[in-house]
Amino acid sequence: MVEPQPATKHHAATHSLPHTPKLVLKVRIQNPNLRENDFIEIELDRQELTYKELLRVSCRELGVNPEHVQKIRKLPNTMLRKDKDVARLQDFQELELVLTVSDKKLLFRVPTLSERSGYNKKASELTY
Structure with a gap:
């Protein structure tokens, strides 16, 4: 006599993407006047998913x-x-991001040297 095989459960979770510690979002500035208005991808720590952190990272990027x-x-x-x-x-x-001002000079904040990618603080302190 053949014994019946145990039933296997099918879980939808086995077919989903692996859970990562970062949430990846696509962000852009709302501007209907631009012909090209591409999104950029940002990453947020899933442990710090707050409105304030989303605003901070989006604006910085x-x-x-x-x-x-x-x-x-x-x-x-x-x-x-x-x-x-x-x-x-x-x-x-x-x-x-929907912005409040229309003067383009006021919209964008120029990042400080230390915020720029590739900035080397130690190299900037060298004297010759």
Whole structure:
């Protein structure tokens, strides 16, 4: 007599992407006047998914002064308002920063030397 094989359970989780410590989001500045308005990808630590951290990282990566961000929109039409909204975001969701001012000179913050990628603080202190 053939004994029945035990039933195997099928889990959807086995077919999903591995859980990483970083959340990857696509962010851009909302500007309907630009012909090309590409997204950039940013990474947020899943342990620090707060509105404040999302705003800080997005502004740093896009070179925008956080004071000029009116709101963050999850595309196509949802405004993010609080930490719980940010905690629900999933990998590769598209976000836009909606800015308050129209004068382009005021929109973008020039990063300090230490914020620029590739800046070597020790090399800048060398004297000859």
